[in-house]
C-alpha cells in the first residue's frame with residue numbers, strides 16, 4: 142500500500158528549492174515577475190479599442206515622467222518599455238525594495254497565455270540575487286488569451302499536461318510550479334462563464350486535488366455571486382480542500398454602484414463597498430485575495446475602499462482566510478519609477494490595520510495564510 146504523505150512533510154515549491162512552510166515568511170501573494178504581457182493584453186480587449194491602441198505612437202508608451210500618468214492609469218499594460226521580461230537588474234531592485242521592508246517571498250502568478258512572455262529561467266537567478274523566495278505556477282488564463290492548442294485540448298489531456306509540468310518543471314527548465322492558476326473572466330454559457338475557462342478551472346482543480354497544491358482563480362468583472370460561488374463549489378466538489386482554493390482579486394469586486402456613471406446619474410446613489418460575495422466564499426472555507434493594492438486604473442476601488450472592506454472582514458474574524466498582493470505587472474507602478482511596486486500594502490494598508498488593532502491579523506494575512514495555502 143502506498144504510504145500517505147505525512148502532513149508535517151509538506152513543503153513549498155519555490156523556483157530554487159523546496160522549503161518548509163515556516164521558512165516562507167512575509168509574502169506578497171499575487172504579482173508578476175519578469176514578464177511581457179503587452180501583446181497578450183491586447184487580446185483581452187474589444188477589437189475596436191485594440192485597433193486604436195495599435196495607432197498610439199511609440200513615444201506615448203515610452204516610460205518617462207511625461208507619460209507616467211497615462212501609463213499608471215492603464216496604458217502601461219500596452220507599453221513594451223514597461224515590460225520587465227529580461228530586465229534582471231530592474232527586477233532584482235524591486236525585490237530588494239520589498240525585502241528592505243521585511244518581504245521574504247513573492248508569488249508569481251503568470252500562467253500560460255497566447256503572446257504572453259514569462260522568463261521562467263530567469264526566476265531562479267532573480268530569487269538567488271535578491272534573496273527573496275519566488276513561487277511560480279502553471280495553468281491557463283482567460284478565454285481570449287488561451288493559446289489555440291490548449292483551447293482544443295480535451296480536459297483529460299490538459300490534466301496530464303499540467304501534471305507533467307508539476308513533476309518535470311516548466312518548459313524544460315526544471316523550474317517546478319508551486320500552484321495552479323486559472324481564470325473566470327468571460328461570460329458564456331457554461332455556468333455563466335466561457336466553456337474554455339471552465340474547462341481550465343476543472344483541469345487545474347483536478348491536478349490540485351491529486352497533488353494537494355493550491356489553485357488560484359482570477360475573477361474579473363462582470364463575474365459575481367452567480368458565477369464565483371458555483372465555480373468555487375465545483376472546485377471543492379472535484380476534491381480540492383477549501384483552504385487550498387484562493388479566489389483572486391476579490392478586493393476589486395467590492396464597489397457598489399459598479400460604475401461612476403451609475404453613481405453620478407442618480408443623486409440618491411451612495412458610494413460604498415459590498416462584501417457579500419466575499420462572505421459567501423469565506424463561509425465556504427475558501428481563501429480570498431486582497432491583491433490589487435495601489436492599483437490606479439480608473440473604475441477600480443481605491444485603497445480606502447479596499448481597507449473599508451478588509452477592516453470589516455477582520456472585525457468579523459476572517460483574518461485566517463485572506464492574503465495580500467498588488468498584481469504589479471509593469472514598471473510604471475514600480476519603486477524604481479517612483480511608485481510602490483511590491484511594497485504598496487506595507488506602506489499604505491498595514492499601518493491603517495495596525496492603528497485599528499489588527500497586529501495579530503497582519504501576521505495571518507502576510508505570513509501564516511500564504512504558508513498554509515502554498516504548502517503541499
Ligand SMILES: [Zn+2]
Pocket residue numbers: 171172173250468
Ligand atoms: Zn495577476
